[in-house]
Structures are given as structure tokens and as C-alpha cells.
Amino acid sequence: MYRVLIVDDEPLIREGLRTIVNWEEHGFVVAGSASDGLEGLQKTEKLAPDLVIVDVRMPGMDGLNLIRAVRERSRPKPHFLILSGHADFEYARRALEMKAEGYLLKPVDEDELTEHLAKMKSILDEESRKEKVPPAEWSGERIVASLLAGDFGSVPEEAVAGAGLDGDSFEVVLIKPQSREEIDGATTARVKRKLSETYEPAGRGVVFSMDPYLGIVLKNSAGDPGALDAACRAIARACADSGLDFTAVSGGAVARLDELERSYRNARERMKSRFALEGGKVHVWEPPASEGHAGGGAAGGGKEAPDLNAAGEKLLLALDIGNADTAAELIRGTGEAMLEAGMTEQEIKAGFAQMLTMALGKLAQNRPELKEKVQAYSSAVPDIYAEYRFSGLIGRLTALAREMAEPFRGCGGDKQVQRMIELIRRNYSENLKLESLAEVFNYNSSYLGKLFKQTTGVSFNTYLDQVRIEKAKELLADGMKVYQVAERVGYANVDYFHGKFRKYVGVSPSEYRKRLH
Structure with a gap:
């Protein structure tokens, strides 16, 4: 008898397949079942089935990844029949391209399953004959x-x-x-x-x-x-x-x-x-020094994954002022942090795609005069998935960051404070902090704060609030609701916005809007 493993996240499907045909009549026995891809992988290694019937779409490890993992890890390799719903045909097509032996549409038809089993038995019988080699x-x-x-x-x-x-x-x-x-x-x-x-x-x-x-x-x-x-x-x-x-x-x-x-x-x-x-x-190969090994990255040291949103915000600021060195260093540092956190190859690539897409999207919004150039760089982001080595990925991304920073170099004034002012006016809705700007301008934050106040007469935070409130007044005049205005100008807490608005304008946002109308 040839051994069969059934892998499907739906209990009714698993039980239905066990009973839909008389397996022994067709030369098979159901050796076990699994409720997801990871359990299927473990049972494949334990049970050594000749045939795996697997659903292509499951939470966690799906059928495609299970087939990939089994073919990499299991010896001898089992054969596969694919289970799929009508909406999952693209999954099934990709599974067939991976040389699965057949495709069963849910709900499974008894006659169709019987035909597949007859075909599989012929294949397995032939393989058994070939194994007896003089x-x-x-x-x-x-x-x-x-x-x-x-x-x-x-x-x-x-x-x-x-x-x-x-x-x-x-x-x-x-x-x-x-x-x-x-x-x-x-x-x-x-x-x-x-x-x-x-x-x-x-x-x-x-x-x-x-x-x-x-x-x-x-x-x-x-x-x-x-x-x-x-x-x-x-x-x-x-x-x-x-x-x-x-x-x-x-x-x-x-x-x-x-x-x-x-x-x-x-x-x-x-x-x-x-x-x-x-x-x-x-x-x-060396014996692992500790538990925890990233499947496609590096040995995980238990370090926390980097905040990709924060990294994307810093990248946005670095590109906005044309600081290619800081943009490249942000990419290198973020990549190393992801690697040290044990993130897999796909997680690292997806993280960088998220980081770049966010930064470029906001650049296109804030710098409409350079929108076409930004869109051209955005089209290069998917290319990072072609990199098969971490060093190559970082090399490609740092080169891309330097290229992206070039059009923005010199768009602001020559003085650092003037460049800061222009940056604030373009990005007032972002989570701007003096420490972040100091990092992208390559200055000590205390020194940069003093320089800003000497030039403008007010602190960085006060100037940022003033820009935000002036913009809020424009939006209120356009009839926008108070909570929408607060979010649009960079205040996550509407009560905090109320306090700031009253401080600088003398009345609440609602009262200000009433006076205008």
C-alpha cells in the first residue's frame, strides 16, 4: 500500500477525503492528516508519504510553500495532488508549474479522485520497479x-x-x-x-x-x-x-x-x-551557538526588529534635503538591524519596499514639481526582489538612495536653517522632531536648536506649531471638520490640537470657523 497524507485547514474536507473512496481498493492507505502547512511539513518528515494531497491556500504556510519545503527537505520526495477552490486557480496553476501531478477542484468529486489515484498508482509502481537496480x-x-x-x-x-x-x-x-x-x-x-x-x-x-x-x-x-x-x-x-x-x-x-x-x-x-x-x-557548517535561526536571513540574536515607519520618515527627510550620505547610511543601518533581528529574506525585502514606498509617496505629495522623477524611482522598488544576496540588496538600495537624493540637492537655500524652514513647510504634517532633523542634517541636536532660534527668534517646536496652525486656519476656512484638520496638520490628538490652536489664535478651532462664516 502507498501512504497518503491529507493537508487542509478545513476539518470537513479532511474527513470527507478520508471517506469519499475506499483507499485500499486503489492501493493506498491514509497515513495521516494535517491542518496547516507547517504541520504537514512535520508529518511528511515523520510519515514519509508517497502522496500528499494539499490545499494550495491555507493560513500560515500555504500549499505552495509546503511543496517547496518538502522538496527541499524530504528524501525520498512524495508526489502531490492539489486541492483548490474556484477562486484559487492562480495558486493551482503555480502549483502545477512546480510539477504537482494533478489538480482537484473543491468539492472533490469521487470519480475524479479515483482517476487521479489510478494514475498515481501507475507512476508509483513504475518507480518501485526502477528502484530494483542491479x-x-x-x-x-x-x-x-x-x-x-x-x-x-x-x-x-x-x-x-x-x-x-x-x-x-x-x-x-x-x-x-x-x-x-x-x-x-x-x-x-x-x-x-x-x-x-x-x-x-x-x-x-x-x-x-x-x-x-x-x-x-x-x-x-x-x-x-x-x-x-x-x-x-x-x-x-x-x-x-x-x-x-x-x-x-x-x-x-x-x-x-x-x-x-x-x-x-x-x-x-x-x-x-x-x-x-x-x-x-x-x-x-558550524553547530548553532544558540536556538533561533532565521529561515532566509541570519541567525536571530533575539534583537527587536527596527521600526520601519520611523526609518521611512527619516529617509523621507534625508531625501528631501538631498543628503545622499545619510540616506545611504539609513538603509545600511536598517538592513543590519533587520538581519540581526532574524528577519527572513522575504521579510527584509518587504521591509525595504515598505520603507521606500512610504518615503517616495510622501515626496511625490510634498514636492509636486519633482513628481515624475519620484514616480520613476518608485518603479524601481520591485527590482529589489531580484537580489539573492543581502550585500547585493544593500548595494542596490544605497545606490538607488544616492540617485534619488540627487534631484533634491540644492532645492533649498544654502543655509541650514533656511533648508530646515523649507523642510518644515513641506512636511509639517509628519512626525517632525529636532532630533530627527539633526540626524539627517548631520548636526548635534542642541547646536541645531540654538542655531534655529538665533536665526528665527523662536524655538524649533514653536515654529513648527506656528506653521501647523496657519495651515489649520486655511483648512478651517475651507469648511473642513476640526478632527480632520487636526490630523491633516500633524496633531494625532484632537484635544492637544484644541489647546495649541487656542494658544496661538486666542479662540477654539470651532469658534474660529464660526467667525469666518
């Missing part, structure tokens, strides 16, 4: 695949000897070819072929594919301090021929072939943090 037909890569799956007992001893897998130590090096563009299968095969030509004829190792990675099993590397450097050079040559970059990690050397799975498991774990890893070397 020793002479065991290639080095086939042997490695069995070893990495922890199935050492299935490999004939004479096959191991014939494949040249003898040595004093063995080490798995995983390779992720990378590019800002999608890498097709032919290109990956070309990289693999180049590596095979380097390692296999000389008996130095075996090259294998383990989607989404390529890999090398190095022989006798424990006694060769230059083995990983040589591997790095070989990988670099193979990737460069196809115009690719790469990340490579080693799971460490083991003494026996039956321990090879451990080296592979370590390398795979280290590869999860590839976004934070630099290129140009083979990174070696």
Missing part, C-alpha cells in the same frame, strides 16, 4: 542519492566499490547557482557537467543534483586543507561559464559513507541562511 547499473550519483536519503542498506557493496567511493573521509558541498534572472534546467545541467568533468574522471568526488541544489561529495577532504578552496575555484569556473553567481556550503567531513547523510543535513541547514552569506568561498 549493482552494475548503480551510478555514483544514484549511490549518493540513496546515502543522502539515509538508505545506506539498499546500496550493494560491489556498487560502492565500482563507483570509486572509497576513501578516508567524505564531505558534502551543496551549491546554489544564482542569478537575478530565472535559471533554466539546461543552464543548471551545464554547470553540473562542468563540475563532473573536474571531479569524476580524476576520482576526486561525485557530483549530484538534489533540487534545488547541485552538490559534490568530496573524497579525502579531511586531510587536505586546500580541498574547499579548490572546490570553490572549480564551482566558480563552472558557474562563470554560464554567467552565474553561486553560494556554496559544506556540511563538514565524515569518516564513513554511512555518515554522509549527516554532512548533507548540516549543509542543507546552513544553506537556509544563504541570503546572508557572501560569495566567493565555501562556507563551512
Whole structure:
């Protein structure tokens, strides 16, 4: 009997699938069920199902991410049938592109499910026949695949000897070819072929594919301090021929072939943090110093994630005055803080997209004369998702920030106080603070405050209040409601706005509006 795992967040669907057909009649048994993608991933590793029936749309880890994770982590890989509602066809289409074997529309039809099971049984039967391979037909890569799956007992001893897998130590090096563009299968095969030509004829190792990675099993590397450097050079040559970059990690050397799975498991774990890893070397797995490891970023140190709204506000001010250095430093500092907080690759990219979109949106609103330039920069924001390495992402963003700051350089007056005044008049509705302005102007806040008062005769906060109240008077004259005016001019608390308005105008906002009308 082939084992089936059902993954769906709806209890009725899970129970309905258990009972809709006689599974054993079709050669299957339902080994378990899961209510979400994360539980499905755990049960896949525990139950080793041959077939997973999964809903593509679930809270938390959805079906697409489950398929991705299972194919990266599970050996052997199960087959997948997709469950989807009418509104989720785009999810289902993407799942089929990931080579899921079929698509079932909810509510599931018994005859349709039966047809899929018959097809799956034929596929699984054929795979079972192919697994019974005579020793002479065991290639080095086939042997490695069995070893990495922890199935050492299935490999004939004479096959191991014939494949040249003898040595004093063995080490798995995983390779992720990378590019800002999608890498097709032919290109990956070309990289693999180049590596095979380097390692296999000389008996130095075996090259294998383990989607989404390529890999090398190095022989006798424990006694060769230059083995990983040589591997790095070989990988670099193979990737460069196809115009690719790469990340490579080693799971460490083991003494026996039956321990090879451990080296592979370590390398795979280290590869999860590839976004934070630099290129140009083979990174070696080390036991984690503490719990908490970010799936696509770096080891989480328990630090708090940065306030992206505050960072976006500072970026807005830096760009508004054309301070490219401060804008670039804000991006670097925010990126490092996200990395140290253990945020994943996608979370970091989404954080930067949020930060940039907010700053550029407000710039377009506050500087209408430069709206077209701002919109052009906004169209470049989605490009950050093509970056596959943290250092590359920061490099792209800092270059973009410097480019964005250029049109605003010199738009204000030559004196710092005059530039501050212009900045306040454009951004009075923002959460402006002297400390924030001092940071973007590269001044000590106390000194900047004294300089501002000497020039204008009033403190920074008083001047900001005066600008806001003058704008509030205009909006009240236009008939806008008091609470709307308070929010529009930058006062989050309407009672506080009342107090400020009375202080500077002598009457309440409501009374002022009545006098006008």
C-alpha cells in the first residue's frame, strides 16, 4: 500500500477525503492528516508519504510553500495532488508549474479522485520497479542519492566499490547557482557537467543534483586543507561559464559513507541562511551557538526588529534635503538591524519596499514639481526582489538612495536653517522632531536648536506649531471638520490640537470657523 497524507485547514474536507473512496481498493492507505502547512511539513518528515494531497491556500504556510519545503527537505520526495477552490486557480496553476501531478477542484468529486489515484498508482509502481537496480547499473550519483536519503542498506557493496567511493573521509558541498534572472534546467545541467568533468574522471568526488541544489561529495577532504578552496575555484569556473553567481556550503567531513547523510543535513541547514552569506568561498557548517535561526536571513540574536515607519520618515527627510550620505547610511543601518533581528529574506525585502514606498509617496505629495522623477524611482522598488544576496540588496538600495537624493540637492537655500524652514513647510504634517532633523542634517541636536532660534527668534517646536496652525486656519476656512484638520496638520490628538490652536489664535478651532462664516 502507498501512504497518503491529507493537508487542509478545513476539518470537513479532511474527513470527507478520508471517506469519499475506499483507499485500499486503489492501493493506498491514509497515513495521516494535517491542518496547516507547517504541520504537514512535520508529518511528511515523520510519515514519509508517497502522496500528499494539499490545499494550495491555507493560513500560515500555504500549499505552495509546503511543496517547496518538502522538496527541499524530504528524501525520498512524495508526489502531490492539489486541492483548490474556484477562486484559487492562480495558486493551482503555480502549483502545477512546480510539477504537482494533478489538480482537484473543491468539492472533490469521487470519480475524479479515483482517476487521479489510478494514475498515481501507475507512476508509483513504475518507480518501485526502477528502484530494483542491479549493482552494475548503480551510478555514483544514484549511490549518493540513496546515502543522502539515509538508505545506506539498499546500496550493494560491489556498487560502492565500482563507483570509486572509497576513501578516508567524505564531505558534502551543496551549491546554489544564482542569478537575478530565472535559471533554466539546461543552464543548471551545464554547470553540473562542468563540475563532473573536474571531479569524476580524476576520482576526486561525485557530483549530484538534489533540487534545488547541485552538490559534490568530496573524497579525502579531511586531510587536505586546500580541498574547499579548490572546490570553490572549480564551482566558480563552472558557474562563470554560464554567467552565474553561486553560494556554496559544506556540511563538514565524515569518516564513513554511512555518515554522509549527516554532512548533507548540516549543509542543507546552513544553506537556509544563504541570503546572508557572501560569495566567493565555501562556507563551512558550524553547530548553532544558540536556538533561533532565521529561515532566509541570519541567525536571530533575539534583537527587536527596527521600526520601519520611523526609518521611512527619516529617509523621507534625508531625501528631501538631498543628503545622499545619510540616506545611504539609513538603509545600511536598517538592513543590519533587520538581519540581526532574524528577519527572513522575504521579510527584509518587504521591509525595504515598505520603507521606500512610504518615503517616495510622501515626496511625490510634498514636492509636486519633482513628481515624475519620484514616480520613476518608485518603479524601481520591485527590482529589489531580484537580489539573492543581502550585500547585493544593500548595494542596490544605497545606490538607488544616492540617485534619488540627487534631484533634491540644492532645492533649498544654502543655509541650514533656511533648508530646515523649507523642510518644515513641506512636511509639517509628519512626525517632525529636532532630533530627527539633526540626524539627517548631520548636526548635534542642541547646536541645531540654538542655531534655529538665533536665526528665527523662536524655538524649533514653536515654529513648527506656528506653521501647523496657519495651515489649520486655511483648512478651517475651507469648511473642513476640526478632527480632520487636526490630523491633516500633524496633531494625532484632537484635544492637544484644541489647546495649541487656542494658544496661538486666542479662540477654539470651532469658534474660529464660526467667525469666518
